[in-house]
Amino acid sequence: MYNYTKLTRREAIQRGLLFAAGTGLSKLPLHAMTAGTSATAPIPARAKAVIQIWLWGGPSHLDTFDPKPEAGSDYCGPYTSPIKTNVSGIRINELLPQLAGQADKYSLIRSMTHGINAHETAAYLTQTGHMPSRYVHPTIGSVVNYFKGERAGYKGLVPPYVVLTRPQGRFSEAGFLGAKYKPFATGGDPSKPVFAVEGIVAEGITDQRQKDRRALLGELDVLGQGIGECPEFQQYDQCQDEAYNLILGDSRDLFNLGLETGELRERYGRNEFGQSCIMARRLVESGVPYVTINYRGWDTHKGHFNSMRRMLPELDRGVANLLQDLSARGLLDNTIVWVGGEFGRSPKISWEPPWSGGRGHFGNCFSALVAGGGFSGGQVIGDSGDRGEEVRERPVYPVDLLGSIYELMGINPLSTLPNPHGLTAQVLPDHNDASVKRGGLLKEIMTSA
Numbered sequence: 133m134y135n136y137t138k139l140t141r142r143e144a145i146q147r148g149l150l151f152a153a154g155t156g157l158s159k160l161p162l163h164a165m166t167a168g169t170s171a172t173a174p175i176p177a178r179a180k181a182v183i184q185i186w187l188w189g190g191p192s193h194l195d196t197f198d199p200k201p202e203a204g205s206d207y208c209g210p211y212t213s214p215i216k217t218n219v220s221g222i223r224i225n226e227l228l229p230q231l232a233g234q235a236d237k238y239s240l241i242r243s244m245t246h247g248i249n250a251h252e253t254a255a256y257l258t259q260t261g262h263m264p265s266r267y268v269h270p271t272i273g274s275v276v277n278y279f280k281g282e283r284a285g286y287k288g289l290v291p292p293y294v295v296l297t298r299p300q301g302r303f304s305e306a307g308f309l310g311a312k313y314k315p316f317a318t319g320g321d322p323s324k325p326v327f328a329v330e331g332i333v334a335e336g337i338t339d340q341r342q343k344d345r346r347a348l349l350g351e352l353d354v355l356g357q358g359i360g361e362c363p364e365f366q367q368y369d370q371c372q373d374e375a376y377n378l379i380l381g382d383s384r385d386l387f388n389l390g391l392e393t394g395e396l397r398e399r400y401g402r403n404e405f406g407q408s409c410i411m412a413r414r415l416v417e418s419g420v421p422y423v424t425i426n427y428r429g430w431d432t433h434k435g436h437f438n439s440m441r442r443m444l445p446e447l448d449r450g451v452a453n454l455l456q457d458l459s460a461r462g463l464l465d466n467t468i469v470w471v472g473g474e475f476g477r478s479p480k481i482s483w484e485p486p487w488s489g490g491r492g493h494f495g496n497c498f499s500a501l502v503a504g505g506g507f508s509g510g511q512v513i514g515d516s517g518d519r520g521e522e523v524r525e526r527p528v529y530p531v532d533l534l535g536s537i538y539e540l541m542g543i544n545p546l547s548t549l550p551n552p553h554g555l556t557a558q559v560l561p562d563h564n565d566a567s568v569k570r571g572g573l574l575k576e577i578m579t580s581a
Contacts, residue, residue, distance in 0.1 A: 177542030178579070179505030180466040181416040182276065184424045185409075185451065187473035188300060189251070189431025192491050193499035194479055194520045195440055196447075197224050198242045203519045207479050209437055209489065219510040227444035230452035236510045237455045237464065238503035239577045243514020243523045244472070246530055246569070249493040251431075254474035255302045261531040261560040263567045267553060268307035272534055273422045275559055277313045279543050280421040289383035290332075291316040293422045294415055296408040300426055308551050315424065322389055322407035329387045386418055387411070396457075401449040409450040413457055416467050421541075430473055433490045436481070455503055468505030468537055472498070479520040497523050500533065506540040508577045527571040531560055536574040 194200050199214035200207050214223040217235035224232055224240075231238075248254040256264055259271040270278070273293045281292035295315040299305065306313040320328040385391065389410060400406035405427050412423045427447070432439045451471060458464040476498025477491035497516045503509060515525035538545040538559060545560040561568045 177506075177540060178466060179468045179537070179540045179542075181419075181421050182272075182423070182468045182470065182505070182537060182541070183412045183416060183454070184273065184422070185469070185471040186300070186424055186426050187430045187447075187471065188426050188428045190254075190473040190475045190477055190493060190498070191430045192432070192436070192440075192477035193242070193497065193516065194477075195225055195436075196228070196444070197240045197499040197501060198516055198520055199223055199225055200479070200518065200520050203479070206481055206483075207519050209481055222510070222512055225444060227440070228448040228452075230448045234452050234455045237459060238469070238501050238509050239507060239511040239513065241500045241502065241513045241528050241533070241574070242497075242516050243526050243528050244476075244498045244500050244530075244533070245523050245527050246475070246495050248495040249475065251474060251493070252302050254493075254495055255300065258472075258474050258530045259305075259534075260307070261534045261568070267551070267555070267557070268304055269557070270307040270309045270313060270549070271305045272537065273315055273424055274306045274309055274313040275538075275543065275549070276422040276541060277315075278309055278549065280541070281313075286419070286421070288419045289386055290415070290418075290420060292420060293424075294318065294420055295424045295426060296411055297321065297404070298426055298428075308553070308557065309549065310552070315422075318387070318411075321404050322387075322411050323402055323404045327387050327389055327407075327411075332383055332387060386414060389414075396453075399449070400453045401446055403446055405446050406450040406453075409454040410457075413454060413461075413463070416458075417461065417463060432477065433482075433492060434487055436477070436490045451501075458504065464504040466505055468507060468540060469503040470500065470533075470537065471502075472500035476520075497521065500528075502533075502574075502577070505537075506579055507536075507574070508579050511577050513574065513576060527569075528574065529569045529571055531568055531570050532573055535560055536578060539573065540578060 194203075194208060195211055199211060201212045201214060205212075211225055211227075213226050215226050215229060215232050216223055217232040219235040222235050222240070224235075246254065246257055248257060253264055256262070256268075259273075260269040261272075262269045273295075277291075277293040280286060286292045293313070293315040295317045297318050297320055299315065299317050305315055317330065318327075319330040389397065389407060392410060397407065397410065400410050405425070408425045408427075412425055415423045429439060429443060451469075455464065455469060458467055458469070475493055475495040478494045479491075482490045482492065497520060499516075513526055514523060514528060516522065517524045535545045543559065546558055546562055549557045549559060551557040563570075
């Protein structure tokens with residue numbers, strides 16, 4: 133029951149990172165979470181992994197995937213020339229040319245909604261599917277960890293839920309599931325010469341020094357040497373072996389981006405986000421079922437367009453090359469890529485001081501990008517009106533998107549989770565929960581083959 137979020141190298145040596153084989157994934161039937169009360173035939177599970185690209189703070193839908201140049205400069209700002217994609221009829225922001233060339237691989241949801249403008253509540257609802265209550269529900273990453281990690285016999289090199297590089301800090305990702313299901317936050321910066329991963333890669337410490345430290349530790353362990361065979365000490369030794377395997381074994385190479393070609397790293401962008409996208413691909417390629425990239429900086433109340441000039445090209449290169457790379461390696465068919473944040477940003481620009489062209493929080497209508505793992509590409513769901521201010525067609529609520537991902541992952545969204553308080557807690561709320569709005573699973577872009 134270890135908390136991987138703040139695991140130091142010393143704690144790794146002391147505790148180890150054990151992944152015992154679990155009892156196996158429960159063979160529960162899937163239930164469709166449709167807008168009505170009757171169930172429809174479930175879509176067969178396609179996805180083995182999810183890469184969640186969390187645009188921390190809430191990205192502007194008008195300045196990314198839902199441009200509105202016809203609304204005028206008070207809404208579109210300097211972005212008056214959205215570009216066509218390789219799918220007829222779909223346009224996106226002019227600073228996203230590489231993503232424009234990959235539109236056949238993803239679909240855009242332009243009618244995400246929940247009406248909440250507070251970061252904490254919006255982030256919680258968008259990632260758990262539940263409204264805040266007395267108990268904290270786990271995020272989708274922790275739920276996938278629960279069903280696809282130990283219980284399913286996961287024996288990967290690293291924990292089954294990884295965050296690049298820092299947790300959000302809005303709330304406990306694991307909720308009532310407990311510390312065991314928190315993400316392993318890598319820390320560090322993958323764009324640096326050495327990606328210093330917490331508890332695994334220590335910058336400036338050679339392999340020989342690590343081996344010498346281990347030898348010294350063994351020499352000092354006079355108690356363990358003199359006590360003979362003892363189950364508790366044997367378990368400790370096993371944990372220590374696991375920890376050193378992380379430090380000196382294959383897991384270290386997993387985080388070594390120097391094994392990638394220089395040309396590929398340039399294509400993704402030599403910045404923290406671009407290199408995090410490469411790292412996410414490496415993680416799912418090694419079998420990790422859930423990876424989150426927390427891409428900070430999207431809470432742009434002030435100087436919004438200055439930030440966009442820097443961040444949109446980073447987003448473009450990172451996501452477009454990730455999709456292309458996953459597809460070329462045969463991984464996109466079983467890997468879901470989800471790009472979005474807790475809400476959008478106000479369609480009308482605040483030009484006056486101190487905002488100087490800023491955009492506020494906006495939960496009435498926002499966008500998300502989904503690809504792979506059973507989501508078809510080249511489609512647009514929903515309509516946000518002439519100015520991006522309201523959902524005019526096909527509202528999509530967080531529970532709809534999460535339920536669709538769960539179904540494609542083969543996780544029953546109505547199955548129960550262990551709760552220390554003895555309550556009946558489901559992965560997602562059912563239709564009897566009036567506090568949660570729903571529009572129905574994304575069946576129009578969920579494929580069976």
